[in-house]
Amino acid sequence: MAKRTPSNPWTKPAGAPIQGKAIPRPRRTAEVQSYLPELFRGMAITMRHFFKNTKEMMLGQKPDPVLEALNEGVTTICYPEEKRPYPERFRGLHRLTLRDDGSPRCVACLCCSTACPAQCIHIEAGEYAEGDKRRGYERFPKTFVIDELRCIFCGFCVEACPCDAIRMDTGIHATPYDSREQFIYRKDLLMEFTGRDGSRKSANPRHEPGDPTHPGLSREQMDH
C-alpha cells in the first residue's frame, strides 16, 4: 500500500474551496464616528511625555537612555550632541596595552591574527637585542597593523590573546575617514588609545622579567 503523504496545513487541499472566517464590520456608533475619545487619548500621551521631559529637564534628571530604551514610549536622543552610552562590554576600536615602562605587552605570538576571521591583523615579530633583560623571555611586534576597514569587530583577537595585550575597550566606534590609508591603524596609534577607564595599561598585571615580582633570571638569583 502506498504511503499516504501527510497533508500540509499551509496549503489549500486541491479542489476544496477557500475557507475563510467572517469578521463582523465595526459598528459605527457616535463615539467611533466623532474620533473624539481617541483624539483625547492620543493628546494625553503627548502631554504626559511633554510634562515628564520638561520636569526632567528642569530638575536635571537624566534618565539612562540604555535602560529607558527598554521602556515604552519615545526615547529620542539628540545625536551627536547626546550620545547613547555603550554597554560595558561594547567592542570598539582596538588598543595595545602597555607595560609599566611604556612598551607594548604584545609578544607577537600571532594568535590574534590566527583567530581573526577577517584576516585584518598583520604582525612582524622581532627579537630584543643582546643584553636586554627580556631577551629570551619575550619577543615584540616590529610592526603591528590592523586594517579597521576589514575588521568585523568580532572580538576573537581579544579572546585569543594570551597576554591581554590587545583589547577592544576603547569605547570608540569605527570612525569614518576620507581615504583607505587612514583605516590602517599601526602600532604607534594603537598604543596611544586608552581604555574607558583612561588607562593605557591592562587590568591584569603579570610577572614580567625585570619586575620586582619576577622570580629572577639566573641561577645566582635563585634559592635552589
Added chain:
Amino acid sequence: MATIKIDGREIPFEQGDTIIKAAHRAGIDIPHYCWHPGLSVAANCRMCLVEVAPPPGRPAMQLDILRWDPEKKDYVPARKPKLVPACQQACAPGMEVLSEGSDHVEEARGAVQELLLLNHPVDCPICDQAGECRLQDYWLEHQGTGKRMQQEVVHKPKAVDFGPTIVYDAERCIVCTRCVRFTAEVAKDPVLSVRERGNLNEIVVSPGRELDHDYTLMTEHVCPVGALTSKDFRFKARVWFLRSARTVCQGCATGCNAYLDYDPRTNVPHRHRPRDNEEVNKYWMCDEGMLSYKRAVEGRLGTALVGGEDASLEEALAAAKDQLAGLKDDPGRVAVVLSAQHSNEDNHALLTLARTFIGAKDLYVSGRPLGRGDKILMSEDKNPNTLGVMQLAGAPAPKPIASLFDAIKAGKYSFVIALGAEIEVDAKDAESALSKLKGVVTIAAHDGPLARAAHVALPATAWAEQDGTYVNRQGLAQKSERALKARGDARPGWELVAKLGKELGYAMTYKTLADVRRAMTPEAPAASRDADRAAKPEVSA
C-alpha cells in the same frame, strides 16, 4: 615473518627490532621524545612506556605501590604491572604489548608528561616550536590537566648562543639528548653534552667550541620541543600558517628529500627540512641544504633581459629570433649548453630543440663549480641533476663548459643557446668569449654569469616553482613538487624552450609538463624511474 601484537593488532618485526621501531614501521605511533629512528636508544624520557604481557605460564612482574584512596583519605597498598620502555625492549615472537589499551600505561604517560612540564616555562606564545611541539601534542593526548606544583619553577639560562645557527633555551629543554646523540653519532663532531643532574641539567657546548659543524640545523630539527631554535627561522613565521611541498634539495648531487615550508599567503619560502628516505638521506640534511631554500627567492632573474635591459617576454622572444637568424643555414655553428642545475624536463626540452629541430651536434653542460663534500651527505658536485643530464644526452656525452669557451676562441661557433646561469669557470672569461658571438640566448632561473653574458636572457622558474625530476648521484630519479607561485615573468624552463622553438619556426608542441614527460619516457627509461617507490607511511620521527 615473526610478529608481535600491539593492542591486539598483529605487526611484523625484523630481527633486533625494538617495539617502538616495529610500531613506527607499521605506522603505529607510540608517544616518545628521546627515541629517534636514526639515533641510538637513550630511553631517558620514559614517555614510550608500554605494558608487556608475561610469557605464557609465567606470572606478570608486579610492583608494590601505595595508591591514594580518596574515600579513606589515605594511601593504601596496591600492585601494578612493571612497564617497560618500548624504545629499549626488543621484540620477541608472539609478544603481546598493550599501549593505548592499558590504563596503567595511560596513567604513566600522564605522569611522565606532568613531570616534563613541571619546570617548563609554558611560553608557547613566543616559542617557534608551538604548533609542532610534542609537549603540546602529548599534553592534549595524555595529560590535559593544569599544573599541581605551587612552587616557583627552576630557572635556567635562556637564549644561549650555541653557534652561528642555533640558540638554546634551557628552560624549555627536556634533556632528551637527541641533539647530543645526533652530533656524536651522525655529524661525528661531539660538541654537545649534558651537565648537572636532575632538574638542573642542561645541554652545553664543549668549552672553547661552538656548534659550528655542517649539520647544526639538524639538532634543531631533531629537538622534540622548542629548546633549540634556528636563528634563520627564529620568530619569522608560525608553523600553522605554513604549507609543505615535497621537494628535492638543490644544494648538491646527493638530492636529499626535503619539505619546503612556505607561506601560501605571501608566496615566501621559510625553511627546508628533511623528508625521510632510507635510500638517500635517511632522516638528515646538511646546513647548506637546509638554508638553500633561500635560492628560490634570492638572486633571481625577475624579467627577461635583452642586452642587459629589462624586457617583456614577447619582446625577448622576438629579440632571440633576431639574434639566432641564420642559425638554420649552419647548424654546425650552434653550441647548446644543458644545465645540471635544471630538471630533466627542462633539459629534455632543450635537447629536443637541439637535436631534433636545429640539428646541433655539439652539447655542453654547465653547473656550479665543485665544492666541499664529506662522507655523510654532502657531495662535492654541487649540482642536483648532473647524472640526469648525462643520462638524457647519452653518447656523445656533453662536454664541460670550459671547452666551449676554448672552442669559441678558436672561432668554431656563432650561436649559443644555454640553459642555466651558473658556470664552473671564471665569469670574465665567459663574458669576453660570449660577447664576440652573433647570438647568445640563455634560459635561466638565477642571475649568473651565463645570464649576464647573454644577449637575450629568458627568466625561468626556480625548482620550487615547478614540478621537476632530478637524478641524484646514486642514479635515483626523484620528483620535486611545486611549492611557490612563479615570481615576476618567470615561466618553466621547458615552456620557454618550447616558445623559443616555436618562435624560430619549429613544430615544438609541448604545452604541459605531462607532454614533456610523455616524450621523455621512451628516450630515457632510467630517468623516469620513480623514487617514490621509497615512499613510506608518513609518521614523523
